[in-house]
Amino acid sequence: MNKRNTRAFAFGILIAVIAFGTAYFLNKPEHTENRTIDENSAKKFLQAHGYTVLTNEEYTLLQQKDAKDQNENKEVKEEPAEKNTEQEEESQKVYQLTIESGMTPGEIASLLEKSSVIDQAADFGYYLEEYGYSKKIQLGTFELTHNMSYKEIAKIITKS
Structure with missing residues (x-):
């Protein structure tokens, strides 16, 4: 850039600042700062x-x-807590999930759905993929119940 271009650029910046400054100071705000709210x-x-x-x-x-x-x-x-203890014991039935080599997260999810541990195999499979549990699944036998959340089940089968 030469002197002439630099001066023209600086003059343009000056004009822009003057225009914005004038607009800022001449526009009155709709709400005054001294307004009291009852x-x-x-x-x-x-x-x-x-x-x-x-x-x-x-x-x-x-x-x-x-x-x-x-x-x-x-x-x-x-009062009804005594009556519900039998129901709770029945509802706490434990499912033994055995994960073998070569099983996919989808197969695991479908096994859990068939045993009524989870409601939707597709949702659980998506959860495993979404939160990165599908790559951390461990081999072995795990005890699960039907009232566990997806997060609890995922933590158990990944041992994390």
Whole structure:
């Protein structure tokens, strides 16, 4: 670049700064910084955007009512707990999964689906691929139950 090009470039930058500066200082903001927000306008604004506004007293009463409901639910849940122990023992049936050399993640997933450990073999196979477990599967026999999550099953069969 020669002097003339450099000066023309600098002059262009100067003109751009002047134009942006003028626009910045001459435009007045719609909201003034000294504007005060009263309680009613804030409440209306929040309600218009889908929020529920409570006073401190209403919030405290709501918390007390919620705590009372939870205590009642705990008392109710304690009684049938004795009846559910037999059901839980039945639902905790353990499935022995044996992974042999050459088995693919899809075959493993279909075995788990047939034994009702998982609901969808395709979803489990996708999970193994997505999170990188499919390349870490170990050979051996593993104990699994039907109420395990995909993550728990994957960690067991990859021993990670």
